[in-house]
Amino acid sequence: MLFSRATTLLASTLATFGAVANAKDIELDWTVRWKTVNPDGLKERQVVSINDQFPLPVLRGNKGDRMIITVHNQLENPVRNSSIHFHGMYQNHTNHMDGPPNVCQCDSPPNSSFVYNFTLDQDGTYWYHTHTSESYPDGYRQIMLIDEDEPPFEYDEELSFTMSDWYHELNEIITKDDFLTLYNPTGAEPVPQSLLINDTIQPKFLVKPNTTYRLRIANTGAFSGFIFYITGHNFTIVEADGVYTDPAEASSVYIAAAQRYSVLFTTGPDTNTSYQFVQVADSSLYDVIPDDLRLNNTAWFVTDETAECSDLSREDIYNNKDLWKDPTEDIALDDFTSEDIAYFDDFTLVPSDHMPLLPDPDQEFTVKVVLTNLLDGVNYAFFNDITYTHAKVPTLYTVISAPDDETASNGTIYGADTHPYVLEHLNVVQLVLNNFDSGSHPFHLHGHHFQAIVRAESLGGSDSDYYPYDPSTQNVTFPEFPMRRDTLVVKPYSHFVIRWVADNPGVWFFHCHIEWHLTQGLALLFVEAPTQMRQIYTNIIPQSHWDSCTANQVPVKGNAAANTENFFDLNGQNMQQKDLPAGFTARGIVALVFSCVCAFVGMGFLIWYGLSDTPDQLAAEAEHFVHDEEVPSENDIDNQSDLNDQPFRNERGKRFTDRLRRPFGHRSSDDN
Structure with a gap:
């Protein structure tokens, strides 16, 4: 084992020296501001642009290059702070460039600048996105490509794609008005209005005959997982989340939010043909499917740019029975969904470097995923009864100011509700994650690729039927060469086990990459090798980082409560909402909400009924009596707008009744 790891390290070191010899600085100057666009052709809305460009610029460099990006925040109307996470980057010795605010930096407010400066010490397919104000689904995200001298596979040309879901309102508005409210006690996630490929619908790409393409694909969506396939053709998977794999042939693959793949696809000899690249939403994630939501989107690879590409029908998409889990089953077309599609099992992927299973862990942590309500009636997400609540001082700054x-x-000094785990330097770490929720979750670890050594199928139909991971009673065999990646899906009522080496000192976020679940608090912190962190970071934080904290009035010294005198005095720390009283369950919340709603609606109907029986002329005379105005004529009254057009009924009343009509979801872990 030690010989294998030493050999891998030597090869990696030699490759790094080769890359450094040809390294260059990539200096970029970005101004971030709002722009109005219409990506799906259905509704104009504000999006985040960079240098007035949307979609945002693709980041590209070579392994060993240094990225120096100066970001000027001009997000003023509405006001939004800015930060960028370069998803999948180890940020070795540059933890302060990792992006999550209140974890390792402060985000920058409007009319300020922030400089990111880090080395690309990896290769593969990644992406970048903001980690502030739930705003990456507002367009603040794009693919990031890091090239290598000699990848372990051959291809002729390359195409890159993002797949995403799309909402017609700003994410922060959706969160405050519809999601994290008392009126959504079950935490039903907002369903998108559209699906996008490269931030548009149904794009075309010119390809050549008899050519092998490397397709680099990233799911940059907020919520949706996607199944993608090329109609009538197989492809070869060669990369997952920046880790090259032994070639694996597949007809389709599932890509969760934040995951990436490279696949090889070879065109045929025909000079007048097209290939359909299909994106199908995982509809099992949605609590309700609107009638006007199209659950698929298609891109075309064409050998003739004048080729006509007709819109795909449902039959075209689902008639390929090679994709069906059971091709002999006679499923009515209207009943066929993404759940009937058989896709490649990514757990079987083998990294091309054949890195063996890490040894037994030095530290092991077990977390339980639950989604339920707190005292304010809002549905939150929890690891072991803790919903992530950030500290008053960015945690990295607490480390270096201790x-x-x-x-x-x-x-203790990092706060109770940041949910911190302190890792010792170079320990093998194992995380056991038991999902007691009825939904699947893609979990992302910052700063590392991890080995996925266990992933169970869904076990039971409810939390009472599910048995957590227990190797003493469950037949578990670890892979010899486990898949490595940075984002892994846990299935409903199921679990996974991951391992990694604590060889990258820093404060690393671990969280669900469904943006709605992160806003609900489904996150925790790994404080990795704090002694080594203090040696690395005490004197290297750039001035623009301190300036952002000053502008936001965020303290930069002290414990989680900003106490600099006694680091073990946590009085005043940020805390999660209080628990519900004993015996008051999520079902009770729902019942209470419905009772209150019904009462208000009942009173509303009585008032409306009483007013509707009032003769128009009598109502007008009453208005005249109150305001001492001229009594309008009967014709004037007939020409007035109906009560339904009045501002109260049209806005507040409509929103209230819309909430009544909105189906509540199934995301409650305590349903008794």
């Missing part, structure tokens, strides 16, 4: 190494190694 009075000594011993204090910095005590997880």
Whole structure:
């Protein structure tokens, strides 16, 4: 084992020296501001642009290059802070460039600038997105491509794609008005209005005959998972989340939010043909499917740019029985969904470097995923009864401002509800994640690729039927060469186990990459090697980072409560909402909400009924009596707008009744 790891390290070091010899600085100057666009052709809305460009610029560089990006925040109307996470980057010795605000930096407010400066010490397919104000679904995201001298596979040309879901309102508005409210006690996630490929619908790409293409694909969506396939053709998977794999042939693959793949696809000899690249939404994630939501989107690869590409029908998309889990089953077309499609099992992928299973862990942590309500009636997401609540001081700054190494190694100082785990340097770490929720979740670890050593199928139809991971009673065999990636899906009522080496000192976020679940608090922190962190980061934080904290009035020294005198005094720390009283369950919340709603609606109907029986002329005379105005004529009254057009009924009343009509979801873990 030690010989294998030493050999891998030597090969990696030699490759790095080769890359550094040809490395260059890539200096970019970005101004971030709002722009009005219409990506799906259905509704104009504001999106985030960079240098007035949307879709945002693709980031590209070579392994060993240094990225220096100066970001000027001009997001003023509405006001939004800015940060960027370069998803999948290890950020070795540059944890302060990782992006999550209140974790390792402060985000930058409007009319300020922030400089990102880090080395591309990996290759593969990645992406970048903001980690602030739930705004990456507002367009603040794009693919990131890092090239290598000699990848372990051959191809002729390359195409890159993003797949995403799309909402017609700003995400922060959806969150505040519809999602994290008392009126959505079950936490039903907002369903998107459209699906996009490269931030548009049904794009065409010119390809050549007899050519092998590397297709680099990233799911940059907020919520949806996608199945993608090329109609009538197989492809070869050669990369997952920046980790090259042994070639694996597939007819379709599932790509969850934040995951990436490279696949090889070879065109045929025909000079007048087209190939359909199909994106199908995982509709099992949605609590309700609107009638006007199209659950698929298609791109065409064409050998003739004048080729006509007719819109695909449902029959075209689902008639390929090679994709069906059971091709002998006679499924009515209207009943056929993404759940009937058989896709490649990514757990079987083998990294091309054949890195063996890591040894037994030095540290192991077990977390339980639950979604339920707190005292304010809102549905939150929890690891072990903790919904992530950020500290008053960015956690990295607490590490370096602690009075000594011993204090910095005590997880207490980082706050109860940041849910911190302190990792010792170079330990093998194992995380067991048990999902007691009825939905699947793609979990992302910052700063690392991890080995996925266990992933169970869905076990039971409810949390009472599910049995958490227990190797003493469950027949578990670990892979010899486990798949490595940075984002892994746990299935409903199921679990996974991951391992990695704590060889990258930093504060690393671990969270669900469904943006709605992150806003609900489904996150925790790994404080990795704090003693080594203090040696690395104490004197290297750039001035623009301190300036952002000053502009946001965020303290930069002290424990989670910003106490600099006694790091073990956490009085005043940010805390999650209080628990519900004992015995008050999510079902009780729903019942209470419906009772209150019904009462208000009942009173509303009585008032409306009483007013509707009032003669128009009598109502007008009453208005005249109150306001001492001229009594309008009967004709004037007939020409007035109906009560339904009045501002109260048209806006507040409509929103209220819309909430009544909205189906509540199934996302409650405590349904008793």
